[in-house]
Amino acid sequence: MRVFTKTSLGTLILAAALSTQLTACVPVIVGGAAVGGSMAADRRTSGTYIEDQAIELKASKAIADSLKEKVHANLTSFNRQLLITGEVSDEANKKKAESLVKPIENVLSIHNYLAIGPNSSLSTRTNDAYITSKVKANFIKENKFSANYVKVVTESGSVYLLGLVTHKEADDAVEIARSIGGVKTVVKVFEYID
Structure with a gap:
């Protein structure tokens, strides 16, 4: 039979009481572990990974605050290279979108692929999400490089x-993406490490 001292019994009661308060933290801890895991499998430094997230948030806010309904912009930063995709009302607002994100700290280059025209429909966006998931799944299936x-x-x-890739990895990625039904074009925005 184990005998509890006053201190160890108090610690046990305190731990039990605190454990009931931590249930809301589980998603935060699990989410943090998932982000940490994806950072570990990424060729970017953890600092650059975090900078990319900050760039995306700042760029999204700058464009949304200024252009409002004149644009549907998706902003993706990878290794401080900012990709702008989506639709914009006219050429002047396309240029304005780019000028709004230029002053953002740590942006090394901007790739502006905004299309001039009406905002895409929900069905187009859903199809795009499906294509993205198919491309990623095929990266894993083909196993020619780490999908991350x-x-x-x-x-x-x-x-x-x-991404930060070798020329061979880039060629393999393009070949896999082109093989997916519904893909119209494949645009490389790679940085090469070889």
Whole structure:
């Protein structure tokens, strides 16, 4: 039979009481572990990974605050290379969108692929999400490189590939993406490490 001292019994009661308060923290802890795991499998440094997230948030806010309904913009930053996709009302607002994100700290380059025209429909966006998931799934299935090395963005059937890759990995990624039904074009926004 184990004898509890006053201190160990108090510690046990305190731990039991605190454990009832931590249930809301489980998603935060699990989410943090998932982000940490994806950072570990990424070729970017953890600092760059976090900078990319900050760039995306700042760029999204700058464009949304200024252009409002004149644009539907998706902003993706990878290794401080900012990709702008979506639709915009006219050429002047396309240029304005780019000028709004230029001053954002740590942005090294901007790839502006905004299309001039009406905002895409819900069915187009749903199809784009499906294409992105198929491309990512095929990266895993083909197993020619780590799927975490390449970020996939799809806009109106055009697939944009970003990442820090070798030329061979880039060629394999493009070949896999082109093989997916519904893909109209594949645009490389890679940085090469070889």
